[in-house]
Amino acid sequence: MHAFQQKPLTQWLQSHPLLNPIxxxxxxxxxxxxxxxxxxxxxALPLGTAEIREAADRLQRFAPYIAxxxxxxADNGGLIESPLVKIPKAQQALETLYGLSLxxxxxxxxxxxxxxxxxxxxxGGIYEVLKHAETLALDAGLLSLDDDYRGxxxxxxxxxxxxxxxxxxxxxxxxxxxxxxxxxxGFKVCVHxxxxxxxxxxxxxxxxxxxxxxxxxxxxxxxxxxxxxxxxTPRCHFIDDENSQDLFLxxxxxxxxxxxxxxxxxxxxxxxxxxxxxxxxxxxxxxxxVAFGLKQIFGDQVHCFFAEPTHSPCMLVGMYTGxxxxxxxxELGIDNKTCADGxxxxxxxxxxxxxxxPLLDGIYTLExxxxxxxxxxxxxxxxxxxxxxxLAGLPGMVRLVAEDGLQYLEQKGLSDKLDRxxxxxxxxxxxxxxxxxxxxYYETGKALLSA
Numbered sequence: 001m002h003a004f005q006q007k008p009l010t011q012w013l014q015s016h017p018l019l020n021p022i023x024x025x026x027x028x029x030x031x032x033x034x035x036x037x038x039x040x041x042x043x044a045l046p047l048g049t050a051e052i053r054e055a056a057d058r059l060q061r062f063a064p065y066i067a068x069x070x071x072x073x074a075d076n077g078g079l080i081e082s083p084l085v086k087i088p089k090a091q092q093a094l095e096t097l098y099g100l101s102l103x104x105x106x107x108x109x110x111x112x113x114x115x116x117x118x119x120x121x122x123x124g125g126i127y128e129v130l131k132h133a134e135t136l137a138l139d140a141g142l143l144s145l146d147d148d149y150r151g152x153x154x155x156x157x158x159x160x161x162x163x164x165x166x167x168x169x170x171x172x173x174x175x176x177x178x179x180x181x182x183x184x185x186g187f188k189v190c191v192h193x194x195x196x197x198x199x200x201x202x203x204x205x206x207x208x209x210x211x212x213x214x215x216x217x218x219x220x221x222x223x224x225x226x227x228x229x230x231x232x233t234p235r236c237h238f239i240d241d242e243n244s245q246d247l248f249l250x251x252x253x254x255x256x257x258x259x260x261x262x263x264x265x266x267x268x269x270x271x272x273x274x275x276x277x278x279x280x281x282x283x284x285x286x287x288x289x290v291a292f293g294l295k296q297i298f299g300d301q302v303h304c305f306f307a308e309p310t311h312s313p314c315m316l317v318g319m320y321t322g323x324x325x326x327x328x329x330x331e332l333g334i335d336n337k338t339c340a341d342g343x344x345x346x347x348x349x350x351x352x353x354x355x356x357x358p359l360l361d362g363i364y365t366l367e368x369x370x371x372x373x374x375x376x377x378x379x380x381x382x383x384x385x386x387x388x389x390x391l392a393g394l395p396g397m398v399r400l401v402a403e404d405g406l407q408y409l410e411q412k413g414l415s416d417k418l419d420r421x422x423x424x425x426x427x428x429x430x431x432x433x434x435x436x437x438x439x440x441y442y443e444t445g446k447a448l449l450s451a
Contacts, residue, residue, distance in 0.1 A: 004327035016321055022365070023332050025310040029364040029399050030320055031408045036358040038299040046355070047245065047252075049296050055127060055249040056256055062130050065149040066116075069184055073115045080122050082110045084261040084424070089381040090394070097377060097449075098398050104276075104421035105267075106397060109258065112386050112430040117177040119342070119429035120251070120286045125177030125239070127250025129166065132237050133185050136164060152185065161186035165236040169223030171282065172197040173342050173429050174241055179210035192226040194219040196344040200434050218336050219283070219345045220328070241283055242325070243351045251289025255297050258424075267422055269301050274414055276423045278396030280389055281306035281315050281363070282345040284352035290426065295359050303412075306363045307392035309338035309371070316363040318348040325350035339368045340389035342429055362408070364399050366392055369448050376445030385438055386430030393425035 004012070013019050021028050042048070063078030073080060084107055091106040111120040133152065137143035142157055151157065165188040168178050175191035182189040190211040193202055195218060202212045215222045223242060230238030241247065262269060269275045275298060279287030284306075291304035306315055311334060318324040328347040329336050336346040374391040378384050399405055401418070409415045433441070 003323050004321070004331055009332070012321070018320060019317075019332065022310075022313055022317065022320075023334060025334070025367070027310060027365050027367055027370070028316075029362065029402070029404050030316055031362040031404070032319065032357070032360050034319075034357045035361055038295055038359070041358040042296075047249070047292070051245075051249055052252045052256070052293055052296060056253045058131060058134065059127060059250075059253060061134075061145065062149050065152050068150050069153055070116050076115075079257075080115055080126060081257050082112070082114045084109050084258065084265070087378070087382050087384070087425075090378050093377050093381040094395065094398055097373075098395075100398060100401055102397055102401065103419040104397065104423055106423045106425065108382075108384065108394075109424050109426045110384075111254075112384075112390050112427040114431075117173070117180050118432035119173040119177065120254075120290075120426070121173040121177040121429075123254055124244075124247035124250035124285060124289060125168075125174050126181045127253070128239050128244060128246040129178055129181045129185070129187075131246055132166070133161065133187075136161070158186035162188065163235060164188070165190065165230075165233055166239060167226045167230040167233070167236055168192070168239040169219065169226035169241065170194070170197065171219050171222075171341050171344055172201040174239075175205060175210075175212075176201055176432075178239055179205040180208055183208045183210055190226070190229065192222040192229070194222040194344070196338075196341040198341060198437070200437065204432075220347050241285055242347075242349045244285065245351070247285045248289040248292070248352070251286050252293030252296075254290050255293025258294070259297050262422075269298055269422065271301060272417060273301075273420045273422065274417055275302045276397065276400065276421060277302060277304050277426065278393035278424070279304065279306055279426045280340070280343055280392035280428045281308050282312075282343040282389075283347075284315050284349040284356075286428065287426070288349070288352035288356050291356065291360060303361045303414075304359070305361055305396055307396060308363060308365050309340045309343050309389075309392070310365045310367050311338045312336050312340070312344050312346065313363075313365050314345050314348040315353060316365060318350075318353045319357065319360070319363065324348060324353040340371055340387075340392065342387065342389040343392065364396070366395065370395070372441065372445035373448045374445070375441055376449050379442055379445075384427075385433070385442065386427050387433055388441060390427045390430045393427070396425060397423040 067074045067078030114122040169192040281287045371388040
């Protein structure tokens with residue numbers, strides 16, 4: 001029996017009153033009472049800058065191979081990276097939509113346009129595949145750390161990798177990143193897809209030679225079935241989206257890259273120029289890894305928020321109750337059905353929730369209709385098209401200047417610094433969406449905006 005089930009729901013509602021609007025699918029903003037000064041907790045964290053640097057170095061070793069096998073990365077030297085762009089027209093459109101003044105500078109981190117698989121999962125998913133391939137090749141004597149990693153594309157290496165399997169459970173985007181890179185290296189890849197996964201993602205994976213197993217259940221069931229298959233398959237590596245430190249570290253490298261992009265654009269981050277980052281959240285690995293990396297670099301000068309659908313607020317429920325993976329949204333009567341398929345997760349990562357407890361500023365939720373409206377707004381104002389899940393970070397600065405947010409800003413001594421602040425909405429996916437589906441998303445959002 002999970003800890004949540006050890007006492008009646010009525011008792012939970014009394015002790016944790018925010019559960020009432022959460023269960024009613026209302027949009028809420030939760031500010032984390034467990035947040036601590038970074039200096040107080042950094043020495044106790046199980047991971048740190050050394051592990052992030054090791055991950056960055058590994059990606060650098062693979063860069064020549066990636067540039068050769070994925071030509072769209074060649075101009076960037078084989079690094080899988082996305083643009084950071086200012087979106088002033090969208091900021092103005094948000095002011096008009098919400099009737100609020102939004103001081104500071106709003107930017108979009110376009111992981112929606114990452115090479116190879118078109119989502120933030122290209123960071124963590126591809127990194128774990130590469131690390132596994134490197135480990136196998138080193139152990140087999142096919143590779144040394146000083147070699148040119150383009151040698152991994154030779155028939156000898158590909159034939160070696162065909163003897164090994166990779167299995168993962170996914171709502172779609174993680175499966176894409178792992179399937180595309182795994183198949184490119186030569187692995188046998190099997191992706192267990194939840195019912196939320198889009199058909200085009202399944203079709204794309206199958207076109208790459210990846211085995212796709214479809215489940216009528218949600219994400220947690222797909223992960224469970226993937227784990228069982230991996231346990232029964234010789235020479236098989238299971239990529240555990242719920243608990244993997246390798247995935248987490250792959251995402252964390254983004255923070256180093258972002259620091260460089262901010263510097264190149266002359267954007268200062270310090271006590272007088274705070275940085276706010278809003279990250280769409282499913283199981284938690286992607287946003288957790290990015291936020292963790294940012295805290296390592298900027299400490300208390302960066303303020304990180306997760307954003308979840310009102311029908312899939314698993315990280316909020318887990319962190320707010322302190323139960324983490326010992327409670328699911330379904331146990332609260334929430335259906336975990338959302339247009340934001342990449343965020344359709346009912347039970348959060350225990351690893352990420354606990355690790356981020358002293359580091360995360362807060363979590364807010366959004367209705368599906370809000371995501372659709374914001375999708376159309378961004379398209380109309382900046383001509384940028386995303387998947388609905390990728391819009392979750394866009395209204396973060398709006399929520400911050402609402403009533404509850406103003407109290408938080410006052411408590412943190414940030415109220416008089418907003419005009420010098422930088423706000424980054426992390427766009428997690430959308431560049432690979434087929435045109436027909438893209439048009440449907442836009443028309444849905446446009447109709448809601450006009451209503």
